[in-house]
Amino acid sequence: MNIASIGTLGEFSKYHVGSATTSKENRNAAFETLFKAAAQMIEDTNRYTNEAEEAEIAFSLGLLDNTHDLQIAQQKANLALQFTVAVRKQVLDAYKEIMNLQF
Amino acid sequence: MINSNAFNYINVLTKAAGASWKRNEVIANNIANVSTPGYKRKDIQFESLLMSALTGDNSLDKRVSRVRLDRIEPQVYTDYSNLSYRLDGNNVDIDTETANLAENQIKYYALMDSITQEFNRLKMVLQNNK
Amino acid sequence: MAAFSGMNISASGMSAQRLRMDVISQNIANVRTTRDKNGQPYKRKAVVFSERTTSPFQEIFMKTAGVPGNGVKVTRIVEDSETPMNKVYDPNHPDADEEGYVSYPNVNIVQEMTDLIDATRSYEANVTAFNATKSMALKGLEVGK
Numbered sequence: 001m002n003i004a005s006i007g008t009l010g011e012f013s014k015y016h017v018g019s020a021t022t023s024k025e026n027r028n029a030a031f032e033t034l035f036k037a038a039a040q041m042i043e044d045t046n047r048y049t050n051e052a053e054e055a056e057i058a059f060s061l062g063l064l065d066n067t068h069d070l071q072i073a074q075q076k077a078n079l080a081l082q083f084t085v086a087v088r089k090q091v092l093d094a095y096k097e098i099m100n101l102q103f
Numbered sequence: 104m105i106n107s108n109a110f111n112y113i114n115v116l117t118k119a120a121g122a123s124w125k126r127n128e129v130i131a132n133n134i135a136n137v138s139t140p141g142y143k144r145k146d147i148q149f150e151s152l153l154m155s156a157l158t159g160d161n162s163l164d165k166r167v168s169r170v171r172l173d174r175i176e177p178q179v180y181t182d183y184s185n186l187s188y189r190l191d192g193n194n195v196d197i198d199t200e201t202a203n204l205a206e207n208q209i210k211y212y213a214l215m216d217s218i219t220q221e222f223n224r225l226k227m228v229l230q231n232n233k
Numbered sequence: 234m235a236a237f238s239g240m241n242i243s244a245s246g247m248s249a250q251r252l253r254m255d256v257i258s259q260n261i262a263n264v265r266t267t268r269d270k271n272g273q274p275y276k277r278k279a280v281v282f283s284e285r286t287t288s289p290f291q292e293i294f295m296k297t298a299g300v301p302g303n304g305v306k307v308t309r310i311v312e313d314s315e316t317p318m319n320k321v322y323d324p325n326h327p328d329a330d331e332e333g334y335v336s337y338p339n340v341n342i343v344q345e346m347t348d349l350i351d352a353t354r355s356y357e358a359n360v361t362a363f364n365a366t367k368s369m370a371l372k373g374l375e376v377g378k
Contacts, residue, residue, distance in 0.1 A: 062236040066124045068215060068373035072117050075222050075377035076110060082229050120373075125301065127369060128239040131362040132302035135246025137355050138253070139282040139305055179301055197358050208365045215372050222377045 038087050045080040052077035109225065111167045115153075116218045122149035122177035123211040129179060130204045133195050140191035144200070149177040237370065238303070243363035245285055245304030250356040252307050253280045257349045264340045267328040274328075275338040277313040282306070313339060 055073040058064050126147040136142045152175050159166045187194045256278050266275040285306040286292045294300060316339040324333030 059236075065236060065238065066121065066373055067370045068117070068120050068124075068218070068376050071374060071376040072113065072218060076113070079222065079225055079229075082226075086229060124239075124369065124373075127362075127366055128242065128301045131239045131242045131246075131359075131366060132304060134355075134358050134362045135242050135249070135305045136282070136284060136302070137246075137358070138250070138352075139284060142284060145302065197355065201358055201361060204362055204365050208369055211369050212372055215376050218376050219378070 035091065038084075038091055041080075041084045041087055045077075045084045048073075048077040048080040108168050111164075113218055113221050114172055115167060115170065116214055116221070118172055118175060119149070119153065120211060120214045120218070122147055123207055123214060125177050125179070126207050127204070127211070130200055130207065133200045134197065134204070137193070137195045137197050137200075140193060142193045142195065144182045144195045145179055146182055147177045148180050149175075152176075152178070237366070238301070239366040240363060242302070242304040243359045243366065245306060246359035247356055247363070249280075249282060249305045249307050250352050250359065253282075253352045254349060254356070256280050256310060257345050257352065260338075260340045261342065261345050261349075264338060264342060266338060267326075267335055274318060274336040275340075276318075277316060277338060277340045278310050279313050280307045281309050281311060283308045316341075 052073040055064065055070045059070045064070060126149075129145050129147055133144045156170050156175055157166050159169075161169075182194070185194055187196060260277050263269075263275040269275050282305050284302060285304045287303060291300075291303070318339045319337035320334040321337055322333055323329055323335045326335045329335050
């Protein structure tokens, strides 16, 4: 079990949903479900952030016809990022608890 | 946990806001062409498309999550009714268009407000989870 | 579609109505002009509106598909040759013709004033549409705040 490699947010991207299932036997099952959902969240958050940035550039180029599209894309990206950060905090807290239990 | 269904209502509201924006453009074009001979007024068809996409017996949540938003686009149609008394073939009535403009503006404001409230509800969930 | 085309459309409407008002003012100012720079009595002028398009392809596109349109423009200013000139019998006038009739311009003041009021009302409606577009855009910026 390689919990020690859980570090910053960027390292989550290494744990795709696929790799989480192959090393199932090494993980605590309850922890694993939280983990899979968190990995899925990274992909969603990336997608929303990219869409927001594309909307920004499109607006600067004059390609967008209205203002609400840009604002809604920004808000979605912000919310997704906030959720992801909150989930990361939960995962880290769970990890600390588990580490404290085992020793 | 955020999933892809968290933004469903917001997506529907965004589509409706896009239709409202387009309707504003069409009404502005009608008003600009009030003196053009032979011009027929245009309007947007969207609400009927959305209603037919949201039919079903399930709960509103299920229906909203199932709707294919990429298939629903606001359509511009030309209104060929010739009920005006004008001799130059133009059927734009400036009072009707001004009234439609005000109604559409209020609708857009209400949609923007609803989207803001939806986002605020999601943010509130975040704050209560700290 | 350019960004904020709703504002461009209203602006084109305002320009067109303002041009129409200018032509009407010229008609009213020249109501008794019997000799212009060509020696002819002044003929009433009128504007011709048409939908503004950016290319011939867009004209056909607008008829078949549903496109909101691009506003209005004045294509030409024509002289009104159908209304007959105002002939008054005045043989002592320097501009009288051989029979003693002076041709005054075919401008009807009452009709010009009615046109002017109509043009003003259309102009104000365009201003209302412009303000509505601007307010909606600003409100859209406040989403989520």
